[in-house]
Amino acid sequence: MSLWSHIRLVYIWRMLGIIVYEFGTNFFGLRRKVKTDKKLNGQVVVVTGANTGIGKETAYQMTLREAKVYIGCRDVKKGETAVNEIQSMNPKADIKLLKLDLSSLQSVRHFAKELSQLESKVDILINNAGVMACPELQTEDGFEMQFGTNHLGHFLLTLHLVPLLKKSPAARVVTVSACAYKCGQIHLNNINLRNGDYHPLIAYTQSKLANILFSRELANRLRHTQVKTYALGPGVIDTDLKRHVEKVDETKGKGFMERHLMMTPFMGSQTTLYCALDEGLADETGYFYDNCRRIDYMIAEANDYKTAKALWELSEDLVKLEDHLRI
Template sequence: MTWLDFFCHPLWVVSTALLAAVVRLQRRPRWDPRTCDVRLTGKTAIVTGANTGIGKFIALDFARRGARVILACRSETRGTAALHEIRAKTGNLDVHLRLVDLSCMDSVREFAGRILKEEKALHILVNNAGVSGLPKEITKDGFEASFATNHLGPFLLTNLLLDLMKSSSPSRIVTVSSVNHKKGEVDFSHFHGENLVYCMDQVYNHTKLHNIICTNELARRIKETGITANSVHPGVVMTEVLRHYPRWIRWSFNIIGFFFFKSPEEGAVSPIYCAVAEELEGVTGKYFHSDCSLVLPAPLARDAALAVKDFEVCERLTSKL
């Protein structure tokens, strides 16, 4: 029997489908956005990376709840397509596209400047955009490209919008991280592309650890302002995040994922929970799992002294630009 014969055998197909069904039942979140009647009428939300995957479904949910939604996207073509789709599906015409390249600090500053000029309030910021598997590349700002896109860009954006969020409080900041942060390490030379191993998702894992560390420190600093800041793992999701990986890896991921991984709509559930659930009012500096449960992140992510240092390093790096 060849491998092809094995994978096409009815017994294998049925067994795999049944196992996948069991896995899906076990990972069902304890919270369902479809049964949550929270309205966001009169609220303004920004979702980065909202043209595809998890980000698009987060934006779609906010639009259905009546929010003014700003899609923060790098591609105008894909962002415009998402804009039209969300408006058509929700009937909410108060959905808008604003372009930003999170890997470029000038672009982040320009985007934030436009938001501060045009928007009177900001109640929800979802830092969702992210990349994985990028080859080694240093941006014009001198940062490693994955670190710029996944961490330093969102870090700068969040800090530039803080005053607007304070004046709009209660407000929520939600940072989409990953359970992979547990495999990450903290080495500040990584920000400039030094001492990194470009193998599979190792660089991505480091950036996701920094996400949680700095979100926790931000939560501590803004505790009395009416803004909450939490990070969340969306689950293992079938998105385009692997588009920079070799074809054979993407093919394997898609085959396995068809049976066992979450759809982008399912992956959006835990970030939406952090952004709108009434029970999280005032909850800050926490990390949530993909089933919407509150869990402890890795020990490094709970190191208060490291958090202060990490935040200060990121402030220095981004303030120079």
């Protein structure tokens, strides 16, 4: 019997709850917006996957707050288009593109090296990029695509940037997870879901739970520093992320779901901005946020510090983390 058969009932039950909550808050206009008007005055902000969707919106909003923004994108052409569009909306935008393919550990290391040659510190790192529910694929380094991109790529990137983050007087690491983490489990003995255990949604939810456990363990390991960490669920948003879930006919207008049940990228970026900017979170670290508020009641798997530590140690081995970057 496959792994999917074993967990199907629990998965479906939890997913139904997520759908009711997410679509309900969107339909009835219950989504919150960031209230702070905090300016960043040249602070260095790094946003991964910012050529489209909430990543692009987040980068744009950061430029409006006078940050110096770097976006890391796999597709350079799309990244350049995003930079041009942001600069057209905000002519004063200080924004630069660096190539970053999170499914390639070599690319992650190159991005971090390139950034370190350009900047002496990083104030805000936003781990935004991701892939959802794709067919069974492998990264350049042989990992399951969603785990490799959503978790391992950001794990390695963050640890390479920790030295720069420590040079900021008050740095923040914001990792975009998803409420679908509630359906996730960390399969430490088969992290790549091989031997018939792969299912697109099992892989996706595992990677999103991994984002939360990573943020918790990072907070624990950096507890004596000024670097704070936050994980969040942005909500259900009408972006390209769903391209593997449904086929979109671009000749047709947006349907009922896109118009009434999904958020725009602007609304979808609000919790990310909340975690990155809100002054009230300055003394918080390692928590999960949704709809611009901290969520204290979570499934047991998201509070499992033993699994968080085991996942961290496994991730160090998988990416062959350099000794001087171990924390």
